[in-house]
Amino acid sequence: MITPSYARTMAAYNAEMNRRIYAAAARLGDTARREQRGAFWGSIHATLNHLLWADETWMSRFADWPKPLALLRDSAALLDSFADMQRRRTDFDARILAWTESLTSESLAGDLVWFSQAAQREMRRPRALLVMHFFNHQTHHRGQAHAMLTAAGEQTGDTDLFLLV
Numbered sequence: 001m002i003t004p005s006y007a008r009t010m011a012a013y014n015a016e017m018n019r020r021i022y023a024a025a026a027r028l029g030d031t032a033r034r035e036q037r038g039a040f041w042g043s044i045h046a047t048l049n050h051l052l053w054a055d056e057t058w059m060s061r062f063a064d065w066p067k068p069l070a071l072l073r074d075s076a077a078l079l080d081s082f083a084d085m086q087r088r089r090t091d092f093d094a095r096i097l098a099w100t101e102s103l104t105s106e107s108l109a110g111d112l113v114w115f116s117q118a119a120q121r122e123m124r125r126p127r128a129l130l131v132m133h134f135f136n137h138q139t140h141h142r143g144q145a146h147a148m149l150t151a152a153g154e155q156t157g158d159t160d161l162f163l164l165v
Helices: 004-028 030-034 044-063 072-077 082-101 127-151
Strands: 111-116 121-126
Touching: 004 030, 004 044, 004 082, 004 127, 030 044, 044 072, 044 082, 044 111, 044 127, 111 127, 121 127
Parallel strands: none
Antiparallel strands: 111 121
8 A cells, every 4th residue: 555665755845834934933033823714623733733733642642642632622722832733733743754764564554453432433444544644634634724824925945746855
């Protein structure tokens, strides 16, 4: 389904796009970042919080990293300080990149079993499918943040994968 090379490419893309999104969000200021803009999680700040929470949740499943303390319903309020969120995002992206370096075809094979807060039940799915979902979920919510940033007058530069990695 996917290869370790795919995961490394997507992790590099994720880190670069997060760098661009956070730089644009920092230029807005706190009030504008927290403004309700009609996205699923409401604001740029809340969307970026949820995305960090989700990445931490998936990595706790994939690599036994610590789970975030917040529940899904509270994920948009994971961190109050944008500076803290930006530092944590940068550090976490570096860890994700390092994790992808350790992936092999064998480590992507088989199923992953976990308890899903969203579904409220135990789930079992192919690990490779879930790693693909992990990167797709990042792109999905970053796209929402990008749209809100663009509407607020900020730019991130190119976003196309083939132009960035």
